[in-house]
Amino acid sequence: MVAVIAAVVIAGSTGRASAQGALQQVLDLNRQGMEAYMNLELEQAQSLLQRALQTAQSGGVTGAPLARTYLNLGVVAVGGFGDNGRGMNFFVQALQADSSIQLDPLTSTPEIQTVFQLARQRAGTGGGGGRGDAGDDREDGQALEDTVHGGHDSTKLRRRRPPRTARCAGARPF
Numbered sequence: 670m671v672a673v674i675a676a677v678v679i680a681g682s683t684g685r686a687s688a689q690g691a692l693q694q695v696l697d698l699n700r701q702g703m704e705a706y707m708n709l710e711l712e713q714a715q716s717l718l719q720r721a722l723q724t725a726q727s728g729g730v731t732g733a734p735l736a737r738t739y740l741n742l743g744v745v746a747v748g749g750f751g752d753n754g755r756g757m758n759f760f761v762q763a764l765q766a767d768s769s770i771q772l773d774p775l776t777s778t779p780e781i782q783t784v785f786q787l788a789r790q791r792a793g794t795g796g797g798g799g800r801g802d803a804g805d806d807r808e809d810g811q812a813l814e815d816t817v818h819g820g821h822d823s824t825k826l827r828r829r830r831p832p833r834t835a836r837c838a839g840a841r842p843f
């Protein structure tokens with residue numbers, strides 16, 4: 670009987686340690702991913718944040734850390750790659766994981782803020798859709814592009830740079 674109780678206690682503490690390890694890894698990968706984004710290493714940023722998402726999902730990480738991962742993926746999608754449809758999908762998932770999540774002013778541009786506000790409206794009305802990727806629906810994606818860009822041809826705006834403050838972070842003034 671004592672051996673069974675000891676085994677349950679050990680298994681429980683090992684599970685908590687594993688969950689804490691996954692949480693720390695998610696936090697570290699998010700930090701590294703956003704550092705890469707700020708350094709304009711967009712592919713690296715996306716890769717690190719995707720790893721953070723996979724770690725969160727397999728490690729049972731939920732709530733604010735999972736929401737921050739989705740939010741950061743949205744920032745990279747919109748601000749780095751100009752993919753507003755995919756960014757919208759990530760922002761909706763972030764809001765579903767934690768409805769109080771907010772954008773980081775250091776990585777936010779007016780375009781990112783607009784897509785995030787649209788995602789907040791979609792998540793608030795339960796219109797998250799259930800699609801795996803918001804960019805799959807061309808008609809909805811074009812409507813989003815028209816809303817964000819005021820009806821302008823968005824093909825010229827595909828590859829976006831992080832905000833000017835991000836590129837200058839750590840730079841010394843002249």
